[in-house]
Amino acid sequence: MPNPTAAMLVIGDEILSGRTHDSNTHHLAGVLTEAGIDLREARVVSDDADDIIAAVKALSARYDHVFTSGGIGPTHDDITADAVAAAMGAPIGVREDARAILAAHYEKSGVELNAAxxxxxxxxxxARLIDNPVSAAPGFIIDNVHVMAGVPAIFKAMVASVVPGLTGGAPLLSRNIDVYRGEGDIAAPLSDLAARYPMLSFGSYPFQRGGAYCTNVVTRGQDAAALDAALAEMQEIFG
Amino acid sequence: MPNPTAAMLVIGDEILSGRTHDSNTHHLAGVLTEAGIDLREARVVSDDADDIIAAVKALSARYDHVFTSGGIGPTHDDITADAVAAAMGAPIGVREDARAILAAHYEKSGVELNAAxxxxxxxxxxARLIDNPVSAAPGFIIDNVHVMAGVPAIFKAMVASVVPGLTGGAPLLSRNIDVYRGEGDIAAPLSDLAARYPMLSFGSYPFQRGGAYCTNVVTRGQDAAALDAALAEMQEIFG
Known part of the structure; x- marks a missing residue:
């Protein structure tokens, strides 16, 4: 059975203007790979309701799971919850269970639970709430869309509480080898190898060491025995 | 006149598997912001021809400029050039001008220009070629799609040679202020401010300092006088 599929949707002007470097996609990619869920696509859109709605509709229709980050804070530019509700055709309002979580959190810290x-x-x-152990304000899950915070520490905590509950497939495993030749020298034997292991994927990533062209060759798949056999061949051919 | 718009398309399994952290989007975002070109969307897709073709078609139809990174090397998983050609309905083959560039480069370094x-x-x-001062293999521009390398040093060099030739609008300028209050405390006055400066956008980004909740408030726009006036108000209200 093929693994479940997923997409990431990063929401925020600050990423597209270059103010902020998105690190959440990279984090999610690693967690999903271990969980046996294939991250197939990532998108970044601005704080624009139409753009968010269009992306949520497209991704939730196409993939088994969608994960969003950003836009669930208290200020006027935080429009993710309303946009996701619109995309999924769900009514939205202040919900008592979420209000109670915020009230308890702010009472403890002596801060007013104001309109913002x-x-x-x-x-x-x-929607089901996602726990926020850092600053209380919850994320939520509606259908196959997981709505999470943009602040990396909170995003990570929410991913950690959500992903273990999803049914994953076989984890995507990998083996890799550094080859002290340029990509162009190993392309033909690598292509042969890829043809002989159709259940694996092969990628090659150039780097330089001491001025010499080198290549990191990675093979990925779910079949550990095939990966080990391919790695042994790679060591034989390229070692 | 509104600024030209742009999208970024990152191509590569290594980003979606979590092996590699994409830094090219962040770099492009900063360069385009300075050039007065609005980066509206970014996507990451895998090394899959159908996915690349669909993304190139969608983005090139919607935005003034598309920039791609990745998948233009010599190995079997480098399929970007063929996928972009298919998306734009253009024939593709080994072109003499590009072959000559590679031949000169590899002759100098005593390396064989093999089939890979x-x-x-x-x-x-x-298509027009994009110069690659690092490793010779060129990028190219077809219609509004700029096809560039994934290796960050080469991507940066290609961006530097391409973006100055594009007609930008007024650069997106910004002013920002650190406020020693949480987002929830400043949301109402910030929303008022945003309503009084409809030509600017306002974003707020929480951070912690010494255990206290703080907020970086950013205003962005093309009107320097309005930005300065808004900054003065922000200092007055939040200072």
Whole structure:
């Protein structure tokens, strides 16, 4: 059975303007690979409702799981929850369970749960909350869309609480070898190898060491025995 | 007149598997912002011809400029040139001008221009070459699609040679201020401010300092006088 598929949707002007470097996609990619869920696509869109709605609709229709990051804070540019609700055709309003979480958190820290903070309790009908152990304001899951915070520490915590609950396939395993030749020298034997192991994928990534052209060759797949056999051949051919 | 728009398309299994952290999008975002070209969307797809073709078609139809990175090397998984040619409906083959560049480069370094390396001279009909000062193998421009290398040093060099030739709008300028209050405390006055400066956009990004919740407030736009006025108000309100 093929692995479940997933897409990442990063939401935020700050990524597209170059202010902020997105690190959440890379983190999610590693976690999903270990969980046996294939991350097939990632997108970054701005804080624009139409753009978010279009991307959520396209990705949730195409992939088994969608993960979003960003835009669930208290300020006017945080429009992800409303846009996701619109994309999924769900009504949205302040939900009592989310409001109670925020009220308890802010009471403990002596901070007012004002109208702005209350926006973080806007959760689509039918969604399940995702725990936020850092700053309380929850994410949520509606259908196959997981809506999470953009702040990396919170995103990581939410990924850690969500991904173990998903049914993964066989983890994507990999083996790799550094070859002290340029990509162009190993392309033909590598292509032969790829043809002989159709259940694996092969990638080659050039780098330089001491001024010499080198290549990191990676093979990926779910079949550990095939990977080990391919690695032995790679060592034989390129070693 | 509104600024020209752009999209970035990163191509490569190694990004989606978590092996490699994409840094090219962040670099391009900064360069385009300075050039007055609005980066509206970024996507990452795998080394799959159908996925690349679909993304190139969608993005080149929607935005003024598309920039791709990755998949133009000599190995079997480097399929970007052929996929972009298919997306744009252009024939593709080894082109003499590109072959000559590779031949000169490899002759100088005493390396054979073998069949694998010759794949890097596959350029769609009608495309203009993009110079590669690092390792010779050129990128190319076909219609509004700029096809560039994934290796960050080469990607940067290609961006530097391509972007100055594009007609930009007014650069996107920004002003920012660190506020020693949480986002929830400044959301209401910030929303008022945004309403009074409709020509600017306002974003807020939480961070912690010494255990206290703080917010970096950024305003962006093309009108320097309006930005300065908004910054003065921000200092007055939040300072």
């Amino acid at each position: 903070r209350l926006r973080m309790a806007r959760i689509p009908e039918g | 390396r010759l794949r890097m001279a596959r350029i769609p009909e009608g």
